[in-house]
Amino acid sequence: MDASNFDGRRSTGSGSLTAGTRDPALRDAADVTRDLSTDPTTGLSTAEAARRLAADGPNALRGKPPVALWRKVLAQFQDPLIYLLLVAVVISLVAWGAEGAAGLPIDAIVIAAVVVLNAVLGFVQESRAENAVAALQSMTAAGATVLRDGELRTVPAAELVRGDILALSEGDAVGADARLITANALRVSEASLTGESEAVLKDPATLAEPAPLGDRLDMVYKGTAVAQGVGRAVVTATGMGTEMGAIATMLDETQESVSPLQKEIAAVSKLLGVSVIVIAVVVMVVTAIVNDASSLSEFVTVLLLGVSLAVAAVPEGLPAILSVVLAIGVQQMARRNAVVKKLHSVETLGSATVIASDKTGTLTKNEMTIQRVVTASGEVELTGVGYRPAGEARHDGHELIDPALVHEVRLVLGGGSLANDAQLREHDGEWQIQGDPTEAAFLVAAHKLDGTVERAGEFERHGEVPFTSERKMMSAFVGRGAPDGALTVVTKGAPDVLLRRCAAVQVGDDVVPLDGTRRARALDDVERLSAEAFRTLGVAYRRLDEAAVRDGLDEADEQELVYVGVVGIIDPPRAEVADAVAEARRAGVRVMMITGDHPTTAARIAADLGIAGHADRAVSGTELDELSAEELREVTRTTSVYARVAPQHKLQIVDALQADQQVVAMTGDGVNDAPALKSADIGIAMGVTGTEVTKEASKMILGDDNFATIVAAVRQGRVIFDNIKKFLRYLLSSNMGEVFTVFFGVVLAGVIGLAGASDEAVVVPLLATQILWINLVTDSGPALAMGVDPEIDDVMARRPRQLSDRIIDRRMWTGILSIGLVMAAATLLTIDIFLPGGLVEGSDSLEVARTAGFTTLVFAQLFNAFNSRSETTSAFHRLFVNKWLWAAVALAALLQVAIVEVPFLQTAFGTASLDLAHWGVSVLTASAVLWFDELRKVVWRARQRA
Known part of the structure; x- marks a missing residue:
């Protein structure tokens, strides 16, 4: 992202601060300080x-801006099912008023209570999540060392202004975008901004032409960290005017996606x-016709029946149960x-088909x-x-014991630890x-060889020739005593570069001339390591010799060197990631790597982790720029590794x-990951190394930065999705049982003996309060218990749910309707059975027969709770x-x-x-429901085997 217009991005306090619109990286440092x-010096x-x-x-x-409390509360009612329940409340109140408003409107009160309970649950849980996120982000406020009134002072980073002179040293966080004035071996880790894992050597020399963000060597940026060296820089941009701010602005233009479950529940x-x-409407019309309703009282009864059916058809507990689960x-x-x-x-993770992950710090240890x-x-x-110095040296798969090789390795690691x-x-x-991670790698490796550290500690440094980008080397002058x-x-x-300055090579305890053959072999070793x-x-x-020391130490002493060897350094993968990737692949979830690192390095790490094959290569951001939308879609179908990419490339890949x-889960920790995290179906930020912008854009934050936690979340998401299907199957089939009972009870009233069983104007098989009771008692408890059902089958052994797959598909609807009919x-x-007349002669009153039917329906739904735990597996x-x-x-x-036996x-x-x-x-x-469903499952399993 271009850092030009460094003044034009924000308001200025006065005309004296206007510094033009050119990129400070292309301007002399003296010009920048003068314009600011x-x-x-002061x-x-x-x-x-x-x-x-x-x-x-x-x-x-x-x-x-913080969301007002009343808006948070109101948001809990913005759900189609809630709208439906509120309509049911209104209808219940109308029916209650039409009946003379006697007593309390029980139906309306209970439904309203369910609506309020759901809102409370959603509000409390989202508040807890916000507090947890705030806790992750509540770290010690960053500080910055600046030159004020001619003195070095430490001020809060939030108080930096344009024109401040930053004093940078190892371990400092860069508090704002700034143009370098001086730099001495200054290396800055810019992984959080560019995705590049290696620290960048900075140089205050003015750039000759515009360069990508990672190549602007004369600039330092907010959100990065000093890995080595010291320097001073003048602040050119703060807040939203920084490169980090530019990415945050991009977030405002990125649309958040709706989860698959939200889409499905809205459709249902x-x-x-x-x-x-x-x-x-159908039942009310049929009831009015069958019972020849003509009076106001009869029409009120018919209306109340319609309300009862509406209550029966709608699973009032669904929003609350869904929120609780x-x-x-x-x-x-x-x-x-x-x-x-x-x-x-949580559920979206279970539907994920792709995990697109950053490399540095996420798949690797950084x-x-x-x-x-x-x-x-x-x-x-x-x-x-x-960095833990635990390990051993091995040669050809065995313990290193060759004396000549041991001596050479000691010299390589000891020398790297001294020039450090x-x-x-x-x-x-x-x-x-503390310092450059590459230099620290020598110290760690030296610890792994017994005695190296003690021997290195005997030496004292008497001078050095620092590393520069032109020299590509550094030297330390060390001695004993x-x-x-x-x-x-x-x-x-x-x-x-080093080999060109060498005249000899170390072979065991001997120093031999570096002839053409040995030089070529050494270069071949370097090429082979680079290829890996x-x-x-x-x-x-x-x-x-003493004469050289007396004459002074300088670059002239870096000649006629004795070449010892070369080391191969890499940012290693996290130990647990390979297993997590394998588990994801077993579950049909594709893992992709999207990084700003070098293509060769990215391809190697991806192959080691099982993300891609050893023959697969990484596609670079430059190559992506040349692709059309259709070509990009084709590439993303087959390529799993992307390197040297910019933030817009990550967005393009996700889109x-x-x-x-x-269904894309995007992981990342750097600011450059934030837009893609927000656009993805579920963005996952790193809690330890993640930036504030990244956490804000994400839907989930990993407190341990562990990629394996993502795969565990996928498993948990699938279990939750299974449990949601269980209680949906249970609620809808049970409610269909209530609807069919009332509907066919009215239509077949004459057949089953209901028509003449009472002098009531309109005779119904169940009363409105009984229907409401069934929903209240049988819906909530068992459905909620099914929401926490343990994993019955291996959920990671199946493919992810496709976007075209419905939560309630044709087979599930068939089961719901058939179970409802049996109920x-x-x-x-x-x-x-208990009423006089009908198909079976009985002798009980309507109240007793209706109570028995009411009880049968309750127990049928309780049996159905065990049926609903699986669509194909036996309830037992x-x-x-x-x-x-x-x-x-x-x-x-x-x-x-x-309810049946207590008088009141x-x-x-x-x-x-x-x-x-x-x-x-x-x-x-009532148990007929259980046996019917067992028979249905047996038939289905037999067909599957056939």
């Missing part, structure tokens, strides 16, 4: 800095809404170091490690990764570095995958693994007994006491 009215005055801060505002990224809600209206999933993920900001994101040492006597492999400005230390059991003793120049740098994606550094030395009907048949048969499979389901069923059964509840719900025979018949006919 600052002095490189900096700004305190008063002037305060004035500029007031004019330009704090050096902070513009966050989203619309379908239910239309169905409710049609069913209610997703909230439980969020809590389970939080215990595994993943903070989910939106409930629906800890440079020496894995190879090649000398004249052979090649040695160093085991162990990262990094530090390695242990703190509370954790190994940490007094400064006037014999010294050795130890040099490390680019192997090809290693970064290479050579090491050489030369003993100086191409989504256009190809893929209705069992309920109406029970009523018929792992029958007792869900204790919550058994508790919910037992509680519902006890409450039903209370009998009055409220129109029930009558049942004897043992009534209870037996009701439970027995």
Whole structure:
């Protein structure tokens, strides 16, 4: 992203601050400081800095304005199912008023209570998620060292202003975009901004022509960190005017996607809404015609029946249960170091078909490690990764014992540790570095060889020739004892450059001439390591005589060196990532790597992790620029590794995958990842190394930066999706049972003996309060228990759900309707058995027969809870693994007994006491639901085997 117009991006406090619109990287540092009215030797005055801060505002990224509490509450009611329930409340109140407004409007009160409960659950859970995210982001406020009033001071980074003179040193975070004035071996880690894993050597020399962000060597940027050296720079941009701010602005233009579950629930809600209206109208018309309704009282009864059916058809508990199940999933993920900001994101992970991951710090440790040492006597492999100095040296797969090779390796690693400005230390059991990660790799590798560190510690440094981009090497002058003793120049740098300065080579304890054959072999070793994606550094030395020391130490001493060997350095993959990638592939989830690193390095890491084959290559950002939209879609279908990409390339890749009907989970930690994270179906930010912008753009944050946690989240998401299907199957089939019972009970009233069983104007099989009770008791408890059902089958052994797949597909609808019909048949048969007349002659009153039918329907739904745990597996499979389901069923059964047998509840719900025979018949006919579904599953499994 271009950093020109460094003044034009934000308001200026006064005309004196206007510095033109040209890129500061292309301007002389003196011109930049003059235009910004600052002095490189004294900096700004305190008063002037305060004035500029007031004019330009704090050096902070513009966050989203806080959402008002009332808006957060109102958002919980913006759901199609909630709209449907609110309509049911209105209809219930109208019916209650038409009946004379006697007593309390029970129907309306209960439905409204469900709506409020759902809103409370959603509000509380989202508030908890926001607090968790805030906790991850609440780190110590960054500070910056600046020159103010001629003195160095540490001020909060938020108080930096344009014109401030930054003093940079190892370990500092760069607080704002700035033009370098001076630099001494200054290396800056820009991985969070560019994705490049290697620290960049900075140079204050003015650029001759515009360059990409990662190649602007005379600039430092907000959000990066100093890995080595010192320097001073003048601040040219703060806040939203920085490169980080530019990416944050891009986020505002990126649209967030809607989760697959949200889309599906919205579709189901619309379908239910239309169905409710049609069913209610049909039943009311049929009831009015069959019962010849003519009076106001009869029409009120018919209207109340319509409301009852509307209540029966709508699973009132669905929004609340969905929120609770997703909230439980969020809590389970939080215990595994993943903070989910939106409930629906948990389910989306289960539908993911692609995980597009950044490399540096996500798939890799972001800890440079020496894995190879090649000398004249052979090649040695160093085991162990990262900064913990644990590992061993191996040659040809065996322990390193060859004395000549041991000596050469000691010289390589010892020399690299001496020509070194990094530090390695242990703190509370954790190994940490200060300085350049590549230099620290030598210290770690040296620790792995017994005695090397002790020997290196015997040396004292007496001078150095620092590294520059032109020289591509550095030298340290070291010796034992007094400064006037014999010294050795130890040099490390680019192997090809180093070899040109060498006249001999170390072979065991001997030094032999570096002839053409040995030189060619050394260069071949370097090329081979580079082809394997290693970064290479050579090491050489030369003993100086006293005359050379007396004449002074300089670049002239870096001649006639003795070449020792070359090391292969790489940012190693995280140990757990390869297994996580394999598990993702087993689950049909494709893992992609999208990085700003070198294509060869990216391809090597991808092959090591199993993301791509060893013969596959990485596609670069330059190549992506040449592709049309259709060509890009074709490339994303077959290529899994992308290197040297810019933020817009990541967005293009995500968009191409989504256009190809893929559900994309995008991981990342740097600012450059943020737009793609927001655009992806689920953006996953790193909690430890992730930037504030990245966390804001994401839907989920990993507290441990562990890629394996993502795969665990995919498993959890699939389990949650299975459980959502379970309770949807249960709720809808149970509600269909209620609808069919009322509908066919009215239509077939004469057949089953209902028509003449009472002098009521309109005789119905179930009362409105009984229907509401069934929904309240049987829907909520068992459905919620199914939402936490353990994993029954191996959910990672199947392919991801496609976007075209419906949560409720044709087979599921067939099961729902067939179970509903069986429920209705069992309920109406029970009523018929106990009523006089009808198909079966009985002798009980309408109240007793209706109570028996009411009880049958309740128990049929409780049996259905066990059916619904699987669409294909027997209800008796792992029958007792869900204790919550058994508790919910037992509680519902006890409450039903209370409704039937407790006198004041009998009055409220129109029930009558049942004897043992009534209870037996009701439970027995209700069990028909279980046996019918078992038979259906047996037939289905037989067809599958055939």
